[in-house]
Amino acid sequence: MRVTITVPEETTACFVVATDREAGDLAAAVRQRLPVPLAAAVSGRLDTPHLKLARHPAGNSPWDLTEVTGADEDDAERARQATRHIGVTSVLPVGDLPSGPHLARATARAIADSLCGVPVDIATGRTLSPTNTAHPEDFVLADDWLGTVLPPYRNSGRCTVDEDDIDGCACVTLKTRGLRRFGLPELEIANVACPHDLAALNVLRTTAQRLLPLGRHPGDHALPGELMLTSADFSTFWGHREPMWDDGPIEVRLTEVGPRRLGIRPPAGFPGTLNEWLWDDLPPVLHELLTSEPDHTPPPN
Template sequence: MSESIGFTVPERTTSCFVVATGRDPGEPPLAALRGLGEPFAGAAVERLGTPRLTISSYPAAYSPWNIEHATGVTDDDPGAEARALDAAHHIGVKALAPAGDRPFALQLARAVACSIAEHLDAVPVDLDTGQILPARSCLDARFRLADDWLGAWLPPYRNAGRCRVSDDDIDGCACVAYTTRGLTRFGLPELRITGVSCPHDLAALNIVRTAAQRLLPMSDQAGDHTFPRDLPLTGRDFAAFWGAREPVWNDEPVVVRLTPAGPHVMGMGPPEDFPGTLNEWLWDEVPPVLYDLISCGTDHPA
């Protein structure tokens, strides 16, 4: 088997955000753009109406966008899912993003969608992740994958009582699987890890996040990229996912093996020479902090 793996970053990608509103907005609500700060305000004026930034509106019954499964209730809007499902109109904000303009082009479209949603008291939905967007992360000019750009979340198995495996049972089940959503808009393959036992769910999620961040610098470089199948992930990679300066761990990198898992998808698992199972690898090789860390501050690890 080849010891290298690769993918092609496309010259252009697209991303779309939908504003679900209860009333007909009429013409695109340009007044909403006045609430944008820089650098988004000037760029929105310059790009609006070009393929780089388009706004269109449809009655929900004729909408080209399916938001039936949008999730992501926030504390300040507990009824967001119901409001999105019952919305009478959909406003789509779409970005065509050349490689050299990523991630800013995607940030701009999301900021415009969130500004329109705030103006109309509506619900913004990220079509790529299927997530209802919290306003807190939409207008920040800094870019961090952790700001709701990556569709991968902890599953509800334990809270729902569906799995009773002990925390001490390393290979007690295989309930948990993660497949990211949202990386393809950056020109990157989605990442998948399967067969994870419930006690390792957070650690596996954090390894997926770290791998996504490790690949991110390739997103603005169109063309073929080749790199080792056994990819080292560092504490600095995981810190960068959150926008933190200091590495989350200082020990040796965690080496993850990437394998083709479908069109635009890469599987993740232990290196080929690891003598145990996937869950034993997570338990033995993943830094303990990744079993506990839910979020991380932007200046230092939490």
């Protein structure tokens, strides 16, 4: 059965800088702190719908940061308690993806750096790391664009299922938060046993990368019910040029589970459960790789 997704004509990306400092000339601060190519691209968009800045006292802010989380809990707490919010909003035709959100996020990071603030990704509800990628063409989806992290069930002792118990629990549901700004539905994979959470996360990541190019083309897209995910999809997610597994593609079945949300399941022909599929049918690297740095070496001539 086919699944149809509708890509809108335009999308919105929004980031907020949480700070206690009074903001001065934000445009100048951005130009001073971004590399020249980024600064030039941002300057051409400022004060247009493609890149608007807005300042609000936290008490009157349109953005609620009280539930913000992040890898650094101190930063998350600073964001929740900050007295001022500076919004960076970009409304873009989908043909401007993914460079538009990339520039908006770089702008938020530069403003945060100038004000000792904390940049927050509104789509994911998480704080951002301070790193700025040098060029829009260096965009990789792995750079915190999905807003999906592994739950702490096993580390916190909430689940004690044995690592070798294939269907011992169904604790884990993983959902993306952030694909909509690329014109795409969010993805989820549910009822995963804790020992397979990383494999499920990497299936989610690879599926998102497979769909990403569609976000540049508005209109309806009829997808096959079973999507083929390749090693190149997984490599591109991380910003790698070399294949990351040697076997052929893997099949996933897409289902509509809610408005603008697709679920990921095993292919219809697989005779077992979701967790048996995650355990038996995936390349080993999907069970092993939690994070990886992009390949910044220049391609061969």
